[in-house]
Amino acid sequence: MPASAPEVPALPVTFRPTRTRFVLLTVGAVMFVVITAVALLLENLSAGERSSFVFTAVLFLGVLTLLSRPKVVADTSGVSVVNITRTRRLEWAEILRVNLRPGDPWVFLDLSDGTSLPVLGIQPGIAKQHAIRDARALRALSESRGSSDAH
Template identity: 80%
Template sequence: MSDSPLPALPVTFRPTRTRVVLLSVGAVMFAVITAVALMLEKLGPGERASFVFVAALFFAVLALLSRPKVVADDEGVTVVNLTRTRRLAWAEILQVNLREGDPWVFLDLSDGTSMPALGIQPGIGKQRAIRDARALRALAETRGTGVDGA
C-alpha cells in the first residue's frame, strides 16, 4: 500500500524526542533537588536523604514514561509500554491504527482485542509517528498470514 520501501528488520520505533525531553528534565530535576538538599544548612542527614530520595523518585517516574517502544523483527513485534511488555506474532496483528486525535497507535489483534502501542505516538513528532505507523502497518500486512484467529 505504501510507496516507501519496508524498513529493514529488526527495527525499533520509539518517540525519541519525547524520550530525550523526559530524561533530560529528569536529570536536571534530580541535580537541582539534590543540590538544594546539600546547600540547605538547617537540614539534617535524614532530611537531605529524603530530598535525594524524592528526586530519584521523580527521575524514576520520568524514566518509566520514556520506556515505550515497538520492536519489529522477523518473528513478530514486541510492544513495550509503561509497565508491560508483550510479544506478538505477525499473524496476531490484524490492523495498525493511528487515527486523528489518537494519543498513540492501536493494534487490532486476532483475539478480538485492541492493544495500545505507546512506542508510536504523535505527541512531539507527529509526522514521524505517522511515518512509523505506516511502516508498521506495511510490515504487518506483508508479514502477517491474513489468518484472523477465528
C-alpha cells in the first residue's frame, strides 16, 4: 500500500467485505429456494428424500453464511477481528503494523507477540479499492491509537 495520509475514521467503525458478503448471502438464499423447490416439486421422492434435500439446502446456506461472517470492529479500546470461526480481541498497543501487500488475499496484522493475524474482514477479492481504503483507514487508526504510543 502506498504511504499516503488517509483520514482517520471516527470510532466505532466496522470494516467488512460488503460485496463479497452480498454475493455469498444471495447465492445461499437462491440455492436454498431452488433446492427446496426441487424437493417439493419432484413427485417420486419420499418424505425422507425430501427432507435430505432441504437439509442439504440448509447446510449450503449455513456454510455460505459462515463464510460471510468476517469483519473488523474498531473502537476506542481496540479491535475485534471476526474471522470465519474465531473472534479475537486486540488492544491497540498489540497491533504493530497493518499489511495489505499486492497479491495478499486479505489484510494481515503484525502483532507485538511476534505473530501475524489474518483479517478476513478486509479482503481485496471483488472490491479491491474498497479493501485498500479500509486497510489504509485501519492502519491510520492503529498508528494514531496504539503502536506509536506503545513503542
